[in-house]
Amino acid sequence: MLRVFRDEAGNIELQALPPICADTLIRVPDLIGSDDPRVRSRLLPRVYDEDDEEEQWRRYATPELEHLFRSREEIVQKDLATLEQDSALTFRLVIAGQHLPAWIAALNAARLALFELNELRPQDMESDLPEVEGDGRQLALFRIHNLALIQELLMRAKRRSEPGEVPLDDDPSEGAGGAEADDDLPF
Amino acid sequence: MRRVTTSERTGDDARATWCAPSRSGSGGPLGAPCSWDPLSARASASAVPNGPPRVFAAGESTESESETDTATLTRLGRPWHVVVHDDPVTLMTYVVEVFREVFGYPEGRARKLMLEVHHKGRSIVWTGARERAELYVTKLQARHLLATLERSED
Numbered sequence: 278m279l280r281v282f283r284d285e286a287g288n289i290e291l292q293a294l295p296p297i298c299a300d301t302l303i304r305v306p307d308l309i310g311s312d313d314p315r316v317r318s319r320l321l322p323r324v325y326d327e328d329d330e331e332e333q334w335r336r337y338a339t340p341e342l343e344h345l346f347r348s349r350e351e352i353v354q355k356d357l358a359t360l361e362q363d364s365a366l367t368f369r370l371v372i373a374g375q376h377l378p379a380w381i382a383a384l385n386a387a388r389l390a391l392f393e394l395n396e397l398r399p400q401d402m403e404s405d406l407p408e409v410e411g412d413g414r415q416l417a418l419f420r421i422h423n424l425a426l427i428q429e430l431l432m433r434a435k436r437r438s439e440p441g442e443v444p445l446d447d448d449p450s451e452g453a454g455g456a457e458a459d460d461d462l463p464f
Numbered sequence: 465m466r467r468v469t470t471s472e473r474t475g476d477d478a479r480a481t482w483c484a485p486s487r488s489g490s491g492g493p494l495g496a497p498c499s500w501d502p503l504s505a506r507a508s509a510s511a512v513p514n515g516p517p518r519v520f521a522a523g524e525s526t527e528s529e530s531e532t533d534t535a536t537l538t539r540l541g542r543p544w545h546v547v548v549h550d551d552p553v554t555l556m557t558y559v560v561e562v563f564r565e566v567f568g569y570p571e572g573r574a575r576k577l578m579l580e581v582h583h584k585g586r587s588i589v590w591t592g593a594r595e596r597a598e599l600y601v602t603k604l605q606a607r608h609l610l611a612t613l614e615r616s617e618d
Contacts, residue, residue: 324601324612338602345606385554385608392553399552425555432561 281430281443287374289434289443291427292363298427299360299368301420306350306357308390309383315393320346320386346386352379377435384428388421397421542616544597546590549610550581559609563589566603591616 280292294302309320321339325331356372363369372380391397395417397409406415434443548559556578563574567590580587590600597613604611 320608321605322610322612324605326612326614334598338598342602342605381558382607385558388553389551389608402552421553428555429557432557 279426279430279445281434281445283374283434283437283440283443285440287377289372289374289377289431291370291372291430293367294370295367297419298423299370301423302360302370302427303357304420305383305387305424306354308387308394309346309353310350311390311394313390313394316390319389319393349379349383349386352376353383356380372431377431381428381431381435384424384431388424388428391417391421391424543591544594545588545614545616546597546600546604547586547612547614548577548581548589548604549586549612550584551610554609556582558607562604562607562609566600566607588614 278293279295279298282290282292284290308316311317321342323331324334324338353376356370356376359371360368392402395414397414397418401409401414401418402421404418406419409415409418430443430445437443559578559581560571560574563569563577564571567574569577577587577589590597594613601611601613
């Protein structure tokens with residue numbers, strides 16, 4: 278069963294990751310770096326109604342965001358190098374503490390990319406897997422839900438100040454205190 | 465360089481003047497106060513080399529010039545809404561966390577806005593000067609929330 282620990286230095290270790298989880302995590306950099314127009318338009322959506330203002334936005338703000346997303350790909354890729362088997366059927370992954378904000382945002386981007394690339398519909402997100410047509414789309418939905426679980430656990434780990442195991446169920450201490458700024462963001 | 469007068473609801477000086485981020489590389493830093501005050505410059509717009517755009521035809525009377533200029537300034541000075549739109553993928557807990565990080569909102573307010581996005585499909589999460597609104601949209605898009613900018617009708 279998946280377990281998540283935070284050490285003294287704030288690093289996060291995921292233990293007993295099922296193979297499908299590990300396989301999905303390996304795909305995250307490629308998903309967020311996908312040049313598929315559906316993915317690009319979702320990750321960099323239109324901001325202004327008026328074309329001239331939007332053009333200015335595309336010229337000056339979009340390159341900064343693209344640069345940030347590429348940095349995240351590299352950060353995630355770097356931590357994925359620690360992925361290794363910790364039993365015959367499971368894997369472990371270590372995420373550097375200062376990389377947590379990048380990971381949390383990257384997992385969100387990967388989920389959005391999977392949704393777009395597999396042409397899932399909003400109602401599919403609320404459906405049981407067998408109700409979704411197509412094996413590929415069912416698998417994509419399964420991966421989206423897997424990444425959601427890991428994203429949620431990493432958010433809990435980020436909020437914790439104490440080392441130790443991050444609870445998989447609801448943490449009553451959640452929501453206390455103010456949110457910290459994301460360290461990987463230049464703005 | 466674009467210059468606008470702000471009247472933010474956030475408690476900033478209602479007459480503060482801000483310089484738009486430089487689109488040409490010649491302007492001031494994002495959100496930095498600039499020296500030109502359109503309220504005082506309005507009376508002598510022709511003397512201000514980098515004043516607001518002249519949208520009136522040559523030969524119009526000073527009165528008409530003044531009226532048009534005022535309308536332009538009013539339009540430019542209108543606050544902007546940062547709007548977040550619902551998407552079926554992003555986790556609700558993540559949206560709450562982003563609102564807290566980006567705007568510094570307390571948990572209750574962040575949650576209320578998230579629920580408004582979820583139930584109504586969109587929510588105005590902040591209103592104010594354009595430059596800061598753009599900065600917030602950049603931060604929201606950096607975290608993959610669907611955020612847009614709309615000029616206030618007020």
